Amino acid sequence: MQIKTLGHIVDDGEGLWMISSAAEIGFRVTGATKVKLELLADDTVLDPEKEPYLPRFAIRLDGKKVVDARLTAKEETVTVFDGAEARDAEIRLIKLNESTSNLMALRKIDTDGKISPLPEKPMKIEFIGDSITCGYGVEGKSEAETFTTATENAEKSYAYLTAEELNADAVMTCFSGHGLISGYTDNPAVRNEADLVQPFYEKEGRNDFRLASGKRAEEIERDFSAFQPDWIVLNLGTNDLSWCGTSPERGLLFAEQYAAFLKTVRKHNPKAEILCILGVMGTGLNPMVQQAVNHYSRETGDRSIHVLMLEEQNAARDGYGADYHPNEITQRLLAGKVTDAIRQWTRQ
Known part of the structure; x- marks a missing residue:
């Protein structure tokens, strides 16, 4: 994927596993009418007693937080936007909790636009x-x-x-x-x-x-x-x-x-x-x-x-x-x- 990663992130076949606090995947899309993120969770979501430890994440669209949620299933698709007109946008997926509680992964970016990584900061x-x-x-x-x-x-x-x-x-x-x-x-x-x-x-x-x-x-x-x-x-x-x-x-x-x-x-x-x-x-x-x-x-x-x-x-x-x-x-x-x-x- 043409993306920028920050933090402890491992590509292990199924997807990009976001491990650490504030692990981040960032990218820019151009000419996109839709962006959907296919996410995976570890086994914390399968045990009701582990509800306090569910993976929590945020999605920022052009700097504004548009999603702040916790994963409740092994696989979830989150829509960042889906409309009739093409647009350019900056998207950041951020894990909000630490590795000792859980792991989550980005499996796929579903978009009809062109993806490029966000730039490095100074x-x-x-x-x-x-x-x-x-x-x-x-x-x-x-x-x-x-x-x-x-x-x-x-x-x-x-x-x-x-x-x-x-x-x-x-x-x-x-x-x-x-x-x-x-x-x-x-x-x-x-x-x-x-x-x-x-x-x-x-x-x-x-x-x-x-x-x-x-x-x-x-x-x-x-x-x-x-x-x-x-x-x-x-x-x-x-x-x-x-x-x-x-x-x-x-x-x-x-x-x-x-x-x-x-x-x-x-x-x-x-x-x-x-x-x-x-x-x-x-x-x-x-x-x-x-x-x-x-x-x-x-x-x-x-x-x-x-x-x-x-x-x-x-x-x-x-x-x-x-x-x-x-x-x-x-x-x-x-x-x-x-x-x-x-x-x-x-x-x-």
Whole structure:
């Protein structure tokens, strides 16, 4: 297909499987009277108990959102437009939720027009993070709500908003509940070593669904040459904090793993500026991020790395999203800070 793809997307015979948050397929049609998209869903749609995890997507027509829906069947055809007069249009299909919940695919573009890919933007950014980056619960009305893809929206995350403000193409590599030494745990005595970012960063995602090839997203090697970012924003540590707490020993272990992960990121992205941020859902590990970056920079001589430590979200003023996550107000505020930081360090 003559299209532009962004994010973690795999062509595996049946279609283009959109794996990551904000995975996007964009194209322009000329002389078209109709555009219909044939979509596929993974097996979440077959299990009524998995209703909270249905694939959610948006379609933008000439920049305007014309579809925001969740897939409820294995195969669905969505009409973007269908009329008597031919027209030219820009169309973007965007996956709004993360890979751990589900996968979806574009199988076919049904149009009588000519298709061409959308142009590349002047900047490229990768965002590596957890639920905050995914936009988990951003549309939730209060902290009392729990997770559903109906309120997870990557387009309203600070990552997507930052990329839009900077006119950048973005890849979002993010997994809710994941950390560097421990994923989220509600019992600090029990370290969660199952939900770590490192095993999946070099893969196309995290999901058990088997594609036509028999492979899972987490078994498919990532081709880093396909997207070499100018900037990488690393927002990890929030889930580690649930295990580290105030323990100095655990904090040092986190800093060691953080510095080690920076080496992995740099190996695959030799020319990128790296911005490390943390704090919007807890500032307890902020000093350890700074320590990790200082140690990494001294050891490697890498000076293309920056730190932006954040204050914790102001829920009394701005409210919460689902499960105490940042809502739209907080995500916009965070996007402003990250955007300003990238602009500042780009000028230096």
